[in-house]
Amino acid sequence: MTISLEPKSPTLMTLGEAVVARHTTRQFLPDKPVPKDILHSALKLASLAPSNSNIQPWRLYVLSGPAADRLKKALVAEVSSGADSFARGFQTLQL
Numbered sequence: 001m002t003i004s005l006e007p008k009s010p011t012l013m014t015l016g017e018a019v020v021a022r023h024t025t026r027q028f029l030p031d032k033p034v035p036k037d038i039l040h041s042a043l044k045l046a047s048l049a050p051s052n053s054n055i056q057p058w059r060l061y062v063l064s065g066p067a068a069d070r071l072k073k074a075l076v077a078e079v080s081s082g083a084d085s086f087a088r089g090f091q092t093l094q095l
Contacts, residue, residue: 033064 013021034042043060051057063071 039062043062
């Protein structure tokens with residue numbers, strides 16, 4: 001399944017319609033990976049989003065399987081050891 005970048009119709013939403021139609025996903029299925037084509041489409045769309053002063057500061061790494069497991073283990077060990085200065089500016093670290 002891919003996400004189309006082309007609009008389905010020329011109809012525009014009003015601000016009110018956009019606000020009412022939005023939703024937030026708060027829970028995910030941890031044992032069900034996102035299909036690669038959906039992830040690729042979502043990241044492609046995200047790359048089109050504006051950034052502050054057009055600086056485009058993001059770097060994105062997508063890990064899965066054993067590589068993601070190793071990173072999680074290393075991050076938990078680092079934070080548990082008290083050497084967590086790298087994470088002090090973040091409110092949330094999503095593992």
